[in-house]
Amino acid sequence: MIVMLMRRILLGFITVCLVSIIIFSGIEMLPGDACTQYLGEYQADKELLEQCRKDLDLNRPAHERFREWAGGAMTGDLGMAVDGKTKISTIVGDRVKNSLLLAFCAMLVGIPLALILGIITGLWRDRMPDLVISTLAIFAMTIPEFVSATLLILVFSIWLGWLPGIVLTSASAPISEFFPEILLPVIVLSLVMCAHIMRMVRSSVIDVMSSDYVQMATLKGVPYWQMVFRHALPNALLPAINVVALTIAWLLGGVVVIEVVFNYPGLGRLMIDAISDRDLPVVQSIALIVASIYVCVNLAADLLTMLANPKLRTVYTRK
Amino acid sequence: MAQAITHQFEKNRALTVLKDLVSRPSGAIGLSLVMFHLVLAIISPYIAPYDYKLQNSYLMLSAPDAVHWLGADHLGRDVFSRTLMGGREALLVTGIATPLAVIWGGFIGILFGLVGGRLDEVLMRVVDAFLSLPWILKMLVIIVTFGSGTAVLIPTLAFFYGVPVIRIARAATHDVIARDFVWSAKARGHSRISIIWRELLPNVLDALMVEGAMRWSWMLLAFSSLSFLGFGVSPPTPDWGLMISDARGFMSFAPWGVIGPVIALSSLIIGINLTADALAKALGIDRAQKAPV
Numbered sequence: 001m002i003v004m005l006m007r008r009i010l011l012g013f014i015t016v017c018l019v020s021i022i023i024f025s026g027i028e029m030l031p032g033d034a035c036t037q038y039l040g041e042y043q044a045d046k047e048l049l050e051q052c053r054k055d056l057d058l059n060r061p062a063h064e065r066f067r068e069w070a071g072g073a074m075t076g077d078l079g080m081a082v083d084g085k086t087k088i089s090t091i092v093g094d095r096v097k098n099s100l101l102l103a104f105c106a107m108l109v110g111i112p113l114a115l116i117l118g119i120i121t122g123l124w125r126d127r128m129p130d131l132v133i134s135t136l137a138i139f140a141m142t143i144p145e146f147v148s149a150t151l152l153i154l155v156f157s158i159w160l161g162w163l164p165g166i167v168l169t170s171a172s173a174p175i176s177e178f179f180p181e182i183l184l185p186v187i188v189l190s191l192v193m194c195a196h197i198m199r200m201v202r203s204s205v206i207d208v209m210s211s212d213y214v215q216m217a218t219l220k221g222v223p224y225w226q227m228v229f230r231h232a233l234p235n236a237l238l239p240a241i242n243v244v245a246l247t248i249a250w251l252l253g254g255v256v257v258i259e260v261v262f263n264y265p266g267l268g269r270l271m272i273d274a275i276s277d278r279d280l281p282v283v284q285s286i287a288l289i290v291a292s293i294y295v296c297v298n299l300a301a302d303l304l305t306m307l308a309n310p311k312l313r314t315v316y317t318r319k
Numbered sequence: 320m321a322q323a324i325t326h327q328f329e330k331n332r333a334l335t336v337l338k339d340l341v342s343r344p345s346g347a348i349g350l351s352l353v354m355f356h357l358v359l360a361i362i363s364p365y366i367a368p369y370d371y372k373l374q375n376s377y378l379m380l381s382a383p384d385a386v387h388w389l390g391a392d393h394l395g396r397d398v399f400s401r402t403l404m405g406g407r408e409a410l411l412v413t414g415i416a417t418p419l420a421v422i423w424g425g426f427i428g429i430l431f432g433l434v435g436g437r438l439d440e441v442l443m444r445v446v447d448a449f450l451s452l453p454w455i456l457k458m459l460v461i462i463v464t465f466g467s468g469t470a471v472l473i474p475t476l477a478f479f480y481g482v483p484v485i486r487i488a489r490a491a492t493h494d495v496i497a498r499d500f501v502w503s504a505k506a507r508g509h510s511r512i513s514i515i516w517r518e519l520l521p522n523v524l525d526a527l528m529v530e531g532a533m534r535w536s537w538m539l540l541a542f543s544s545l546s547f548l549g550f551g552v553s554p555p556t557p558d559w560g561l562m563i564s565d566a567r568g569f570m571s572f573a574p575w576g577v578i579g580p581v582i583a584l585s586s587l588i589i590g591i592n593l594t595a596d597a598l599a600k601a602l603g604i605d606r607a608q609k610a611p612v
Binding site: 011014015016018019022023026027030138139141142143144145146147150151153154158249250256257260261268271272275276278283286287290291294295 | 577
């Protein structure tokens with residue numbers, strides 16, 4: 001088990017390294033660089049361009065710069081934004097905190113709800129509650145986030161006036177100031193998330209309930225609910241861990257659209273702004289952060305699955 | 320003779336699957352929604368009551384009435400006509416990009432699944448690395464650099480959405496590869512291409528088709544999200560994502576602007592998903608095990 005664990009960690013590390021190479025070379029390959037962006041229309045002036053590149057160390061070979069950037073990133077120093085004055089780590093820091101807050105709230109609502117609904121639909125397969133909830137889940141899953149967000153704003157903040165439809169808090173504000181503005185984005189996110197996890201839990205519950213050992217337990221006369229909670233659910237919920245992990249990773253990185261709709265100052269909106277401004281150093285840093293989070297969350301999920309899997313556990317203790 | 324029999328079998332199977340698909344409520348509803356949108360995309364320029372770019376300042380943000388069924392937008396353009404035509408660009412781009420993505424991703428996946436070994440390990444790490452970056456970041460970097468024309472969007476979408484297909488095709492190949500008929504083809508001395516084409520592809524095709532349907536819906540989602548963010552279709556081309564984004568600002572006093580495109584876009588994407596779901600069930604593949612990527 002330790003060997004397996006080490007292997008997973010090593011693979012995760014390799015993935016992050018590969019990502020950093022892809023990001024760096026990808027951005028290196030695109031036409032234009034920080035200097036052409038910084039100088040704007042003055043870039044036609046060859047001398048100025050040369051001087052700027054010299055100042056920003058851009059005329060050194062790419063692999064040397066990559067080593068420096070990657071080395072810095074490992075110690076938490078992400079370099080300077082394209083304006084040359086602000087440290088990227090300070091800009092990104094607040095945004096990471098806000099994105100984490102949003103993700104955490106959405107998980108707090110979404111995961112328990114998904115588990116409960118998944119178990120209900122799985123146990124009452126193809127009956128009324130299942131049909132209704134599953135149909136709703138397909139809607140929640142497939143309707144684009146900006147559509148559901150727009151509809152929710154229309155209903156809850158314009159027609160009913162219950163919740164603010166837009167976040168006006170600044171990026172560096174303390175967490176408490178994000179309430180109640182954060183509620184609508186959290187609802188949208190947790191809906192999508194809940195639908196994905198629920199479907200997974202449902203199919204896994206159905207799978208386990210039709211397995212031999214559940215039949216055996218029934219035949220032995222184990223009471224239904226005891227059988228569900230003691231024998232079926234622990235096995236059924238295991239595969240859900242990986243889906244939850246993927247969903248969390250998606251939450252942290254891919255909620256760009258929702259952040260734009262609600263004007264939420266998170267990592268996603270920073271990413272859009274940085275890409276529009278062609279602030280490539282910031283784009284690189286965000287990409288690296290998001291990719292690392294993705295890898296870490298997946299790693300954690302694998303670890304949890306290993307720890308929680310009764311099969312692996314017995315192998316471990318028997319040794 | 321043997322050839323003829325297999326052909327017969329294949330034909331029957333396609334028909335059986337199609338029948339199975341339509342007999343499920345989700346498949347019937349989904350497929351008719353998709354067909355409806357496809358037909359609409361083709362005939363909408365001929366049936367749209369007004370010119371999609373005709374502006375009329377008297378009509379600005381006017382409410383729905385008998386003449387303009389869904390009212391007019393902030394530039395006084397007929398929302399109903401624009402909604403009818405709003406899916407054309409999206410369907411064109413994703414309709415070309417989806418097969419491209421499935422073909423290249425499927426081919427690479429099957430090839431590396433067959434070859435295996437060190438090379439396969441390396442490729443999977445690269446695929447993992449690609450997947451760990453959010454799609455929108457990859458897309459936007461390309462779009463901001465090269466523009467958002469159809470000529471840029473199609474290859475970009477095809478490339479990025481082909482990467483996860485590699486994984487699916489590879490996994491499906493691994494399931495098939497240990498079977499006897501692949502071994503006997505190898506023993507008969509068939510070339511790799513011949514094994515891929517005659518032995519692996521027919522068996523992996525089911526998984527690829529379901530994956531293709533899913534990729535299509537995700538691509539549409541990506542395309543309309545990009546338009547919504549202002550990085551996709553350029554005005555005045557009507558597009559649902561762009562229309563929603565434009566009408567959102569006036570939602571408090573002119574909510575009808577968002578309703579049309581919202582219903583159109585949602586019904587198309589739901590249609591594709593229902594079809595994909597029913598297709599997966601008809602082909603005997605469990606799709607619920609998959610997470611959003």
